[in-house]
Amino acid sequence: MANTKLNGEIMFGISVILFFTITSFFGKYFIPINPSVQHLSAAFQPPSWSHPFGTDYLGRDVFARTLEGGSVSIEVGVAAGLLTVVIGGLVGIFSAYYGYKVDITIQRVVDIILSIPLIVLVLVLVALFGSSIALIVFAIGILTWPSLARITRAETLSLKERDFVYAEIVAGASGIHVVFRHLIPNQAKTILVYSGLAMSSATLIQAALSYLGFTGGSVSWGFDLYMAQQYIFNGSWWMTFFPGAAITLTSLGFYMISEGLRKMWR
Amino acid sequence: MLEIRNLSVTYPDGTPALQNLSISLGTREVLGIIGESGSGKSTLALAIMRLLPPDANVKGEIIYNGKDILRLSKSELERVRGTEIAMIFQDALSAFDPLMRVGPQIVEKAVTNKTLGYKEARARAIDLMRGLGVTNPEARFDAYPHELSGGLRQRAFIAMGLFQKPKIIILDEPTSALDVITQAQLIQTIRGLKEGGLSMIFITHDIALASTICDRVAVLYAGKMMEYGSVHQVIHRPIHPYTQGLIESTPTLTSVRRGLKAMKGYLPNLKSLPGGCRFHPRCPFATDICRSVDPELAELSDGRLVACHMAADSK
Amino acid sequence: MHLNRGIAKYIAKRLALLPLTIFSVITIDFVLIHLAPGGPFQILLSDPSFSPQEVATLQEEYGLNKPLLIQYFTYIYQVLHGNFGISYFYGVPVIRVIMDYLPNTLVLAGFSILVSSAIGILFGILSTSLGGLIDRALNTLAILSYTLPVFWFGILLILVFSVSLRLLPSTGVYVSNTGFNLAQYLKHIIMPTLSLSLLLYPPVYFFTRSSMLEVAQANFVRALYGKGLSEGVVFRKHVLRNALLPVITVIGLHGAVLFGGATIVEIVFTWPGMGLLTYTAILNKDYPILLASVFFYSLLVAVLNLIVDIVYVFIDPRINLK
Numbered sequence A: 001m002a003n004t005k006l007n008g009e010i011m012f013g014i015s016v017i018l019f020f021t022i023t024s025f026f027g028k029y030f031i032p033i034n035p036s037v038q039h040l041s042a043a044f045q046p047p048s049w050s051h052p053f054g055t056d057y058l059g060r061d062v063f064a065r066t067l068e069g070g071s072v073s074i075e076v077g078v079a080a081g082l083l084t085v086v087i088g089g090l091v092g093i094f095s096a097y098y099g100y101k102v103d104i105t106i107q108r109v110v111d112i113i114l115s116i117p118l119i120v121l122v123l124v125l126v127a128l129f130g131s132s133i134a135l136i137v138f139a140i141g142i143l144t145w146p147s148l149a150r151i152t153r154a155e156t157l158s159l160k161e162r163d164f165v166y167a168e169i170v171a172g173a174s175g176i177h178v179v180f181r182h183l184i185p186n187q188a189k190t191i192l193v194y195s196g197l198a199m200s201s202a203t204l205i206q207a208a209l210s211y212l213g214f215t216g217g218s219v220s221w222g223f224d225l226y227m228a229q230q231y232i233f234n235g236s237w238w239m240t241f242f243p244g245a246a247i248t249l250t251s252l253g254f255y256m257i258s259e260g261l262r263k264m265w266r
Numbered sequence B: 001m002l003e004i005r006n007l008s009v010t011y012p013d014g015t016p017a018l019q020n021l022s023i024s025l026g027t028r029e030v031l032g033i034i035g036e037s038g039s040g041k042s043t044l045a046l047a048i049m050r051l052l053p054p055d056a057n058v059k060g061e062i063i064y065n066g067k068d069i070l071r072l073s074k075s076e077l078e079r080v081r082g083t084e085i086a087m088i089f090q091d092a093l094s095a096f097d098p099l100m101r102v103g104p105q106i107v108e109k110a111v112t113n114k115t116l117g118y119k120e121a122r123a124r125a126i127d128l129m130r131g132l133g134v135t136n137p138e139a140r141f142d143a144y145p146h147e148l149s150g151g152l153r154q155r156a157f158i159a160m161g162l163f164q165k166p167k168i169i170i171l172d173e174p175t176s177a178l179d180v181i182t183q184a185q186l187i188q189t190i191r192g193l194k195e196g197g198l199s200m201i202f203i204t205h206d207i208a209l210a211s212t213i214c215d216r217v218a219v220l221y222a223g224k225m226m227e228y229g230s231v232h233q234v235i236h237r238p239i240h241p242y243t244q245g246l247i248e249s250t251p252t253l254t255s256v257r258r259g260l261k262a263m264k265g266y267l268p269n270l271k272s273l274p275g276g277c278r279f280h281p282r283c284p285f286a287t288d289i290c291r292s293v294d295p296e297l298a299e300l301s302d303g304r305l306v307a308c309h310m311a312a313d314s315k
Numbered sequence C: 001m002h003l004n005r006g007i008a009k010y011i012a013k014r015l016a017l018l019p020l021t022i023f024s025v026i027t028i029d030f031v032l033i034h035l036a037p038g039g040p041f042q043i044l045l046s047d048p049s050f051s052p053q054e055v056a057t058l059q060e061e062y063g064l065n066k067p068l069l070i071q072y073f074t075y076i077y078q079v080l081h082g083n084f085g086i087s088y089f090y091g092v093p094v095i096r097v098i099m100d101y102l103p104n105t106l107v108l109a110g111f112s113i114l115v116s117s118a119i120g121i122l123f124g125i126l127s128t129s130l131g132g133l134i135d136r137a138l139n140t141l142a143i144l145s146y147t148l149p150v151f152w153f154g155i156l157l158i159l160v161f162s163v164s165l166r167l168l169p170s171t172g173v174y175v176s177n178t179g180f181n182l183a184q185y186l187k188h189i190i191m192p193t194l195s196l197s198l199l200l201y202p203p204v205y206f207f208t209r210s211s212m213l214e215v216a217q218a219n220f221v222r223a224l225y226g227k228g229l230s231e232g233v234v235f236r237k238h239v240l241r242n243a244l245l246p247v248i249t250v251i252g253l254h255g256a257v258l259f260g261g262a263t264i265v266e267i268v269f270t271w272p273g274m275g276l277l278t279y280t281a282i283l284n285k286d287y288p289i290l291l292a293s294v295f296f297y298s299l300l301v302a303v304l305n306l307i308v309d310i311v312y313v314f315i316d317p318r319i320n321l322k
Helices: A008-030 A062-068 A070-098 A100-114 A118-129 A133-160 A163-170 A175-211 A221-230 A237-265 B041-049 B074-083 B102-106 B108-112 B118-131 B137-141 B150-162 B180-195 B207-213 B231-236 B241-248 B288-292 B309-313 C005-035 C052-061 C068-080 C094-130 C132-147 C150-164 C182-217 C219-226 C231-244 C247-253 C255-269 C274-283 C287-315
Strands: B002-010 B016-025 B030-034 B057-064 B085-088 B168-172 B199-204 B216-221 B224-230
Touching: A008 A062, A008 A070, A008 A237, A062 A070, A062 A237, A070 A100, A070 A133, A070 A175, A070 A221, A070 A237, A100 A133, A100 C005, A118 A133, A118 A175, A118 C255, A118 C274, A118 C287, A133 A175, A163 A175, A175 A221, A175 A237, A175 C150, A221 A237, A221 C150, A237 C132, A237 C150, B002 B041, B016 B041, B016 B224, B030 B041, B030 B207, B041 B057, B041 B085, B041 B168, B041 B199, B074 B085, B074 C219, B085 B150, B102 B108, B102 B118, B102 B137, B102 B150, B108 B118, B118 B137, B118 B150, B150 B180, B180 B199, B180 B207, B199 B207, B207 B231, B216 B231, B216 B241, B224 B231, B224 B241, B231 B241, B288 B309, C005 C068, C005 C287, C094 C132, C094 C182, C094 C231, C094 C247, C094 C255, C094 C274, C094 C287, C132 C182, C150 C182, C150 C255, C182 C219, C182 C231, C182 C247, C182 C255, C219 C231, C231 C247, C247 C287, C255 C274, C255 C287, C274 C287
Parallel strands: B030 B199, B030 B216, B085 B168, B168 B199
Antiparallel strands: B002 B016, B002 B057, B216 B224
16 A cells, blocks of 8 residues: 655655755855865864854864765765665575575575674775775675575565466576566565665765775765864864764665655555 | 343444344353354454454443443453453464463463462362363473474363363364364363353354254354354254255265255455345345345244344244 | 473584584685785785885795695684784784784673663563554664764764763773773773664664564463453563564674674774774784684674574474474
8 A cells, every 4th residue: 555645754865865965966066165175273163153063173164064075975875775786686586586506505605794794894895905985885785785685585485486477487488587577576665675774874884984084085974073083072072963963864864765665665 | 141232343444243242141051153254253252351452342231240341340350351251262372372381371370369379270280181181181281382282282271261160161163273083072071061060152163063062052144143042943943044054055974975055155245244134145035125124133932033034924 | 491402403503504604704814815906915015114025025924825725725724723823013923912802892792782682672662562652752763873873973972971071981991000990991881882782772672672563463462361361461471571582583693783883883982802903903904813803703793693593492492403
């Protein structure tokens, strides 16, 4: 029983993501304050009319930095989330479809990947191969797909038993055909719901990585938090609060889209 | 013992599960409630114990010991349940807490209320089980529910029901989940209970089964009582066309050779009952009045009650 | 509790699977070393503090001239003997360094599991018993905790308790001139534990909640009421136990998240555990330590899963292993 009106969760999620996307990617065209300009003499200023979120350790305006700092997070969030979903979905489905040896091998791989803490592996990969955005997306993507693979595999296993799939197989349809025409569409909703979750965690992981210093180059909320912590005994709470809130909102935004979809389709 | 007056139960989605049911249970009597699925028989059992979901709409009165069960306070209700009236239902596996052994569950109420010490309770439970035909009752007492076979589990369930020495026991399809042999053994046990002086309400879809145990029988169809009288009257000389249909469609050893005679049509959807007599679409004797007026229960000359326009004529 | 031969066999079987996982991780480690562009020591070549001769000597020492397969087996042999090489940075055997840091991670993880489970279960029970507004509020709270960056929460805690209130220390384990001081240790561990618990409790909460709702609908609950038991007894003695049993699996299945989160929390609070060690190893390009910590992490996760599986088998009587 689907609600035809988009529910509250989805609206919230979309608005937040849209907001930060616009301000991060296009903010430079309409936000009057420049986030990179340093005014060392005006550093550590609390929130005021001229600086709604205060200034940071280099005198840069926190408001502008918060609004425009989301580009990396959103990019990585969306890209890594999609990568996870594509790999996880396909692997899970093919693994269940072809079964036997293929299935068992893939299952072992899934178990192994799931047994190593994500952050640790991502850190190792980043340490070995450098920290470009592409690598970060890739690292997050190839390490978070196992969870979705488990779900799609279970779904596929049960779908496989159903008559219409069986009929197709008997009629000689190729594996690819069955997968793309039937198995995927039937699980499309589950996969879409999961993609919101994947993007939500990808955003958090990226934030953690940039907090640890692996920013992939540009302005990023996580790194701002790192610097905020360096100066924490200064008492400049605004340096900590706003970037962190932004990360939370973005991640929450993706999550809410996922929740909203789930409620709409249950 | 128990008197039910004008009981009506409607579920929150509007389904009228029971309509205006009035029936009574005497001392040392076995009352049979016969019906197919959707007839309202299980709803009746749950209503008596007040185990229906809290949002179900229940009207009418159920008088026990001078008080209306439906109006009892929580503590009075807790006292009546188990100690005065007990209920056994079909699936014994889903009646036990899977994480606890069977024995402690049988004696649970008594021990929790401190009416009995654990050692005594255990001894009594073991005797009870032995009396119900449970072999090696000491070992069974300490078994987990999933470790017992269906028949044993059902007996343990009965033991749990009887432990408090209730005056009335309601059995809702107690043997349906069992194989024929176990079923026969269990019926023997139940008959023993009857001889022991217990009043019982025996709910089943199996007319033949009812005829072996019950004293009086009520036939339910789609939430309404269609016929009510002694076993001899209702089963051996049925008047209501539904009852007749039920009996004729019951496989017996002889009918297997002659072929089954099934009733035409299907059970109605409770949410959209046919107008007039709810049985009329399937009734071979239906006339115009049957299609437009819902018959009331009327008393016939032999004392039974029937809800049928045709029956009223053939007094 | 019940012991029988079936359980012993199950434990044995699970233990037997352990080596397989360990071997897989060792292999991954090995592959990772050699995947880095230019091989394991190439990165050092670009590091001015290592002269080319030193690199060549190291290569010789680590047997990198020999064919890959021999290297692989030597590596396995070494790992199984606890020989993970010498740390580039500390100059002592890796295993010694790891053993210094590992216990701290275990303590942090242990406390966090306790706290997060307690919170998750408590909230789950409150949600289902009180329902309505409280349920919605707790639900929203859990979602918020789930999407909050764990390191941000840690920093906020520091802001409140170390900077403003000056109640708790912000870094390290403890200052000890006079030996082990429990009060000091606890003061240092509170905030890291709270942070990590924030990360861990939502899944426990969600699962407890759904498990309780499921059990409340179960048939046997009706039979219990039918016996005339009061709501309190039914809830405490039966519903609670049945609902909480599967929650144990959720707590255990979170091994990877647990240790990953611990890593971040350790870095935020400079808590000297495996996480901090790994991070500094990355910054120092100390590969032997890095690879050893990947190994130990997965070992920890595997052991945790094993413990949970075994505990579960003991307490659920329905599992029949004959």
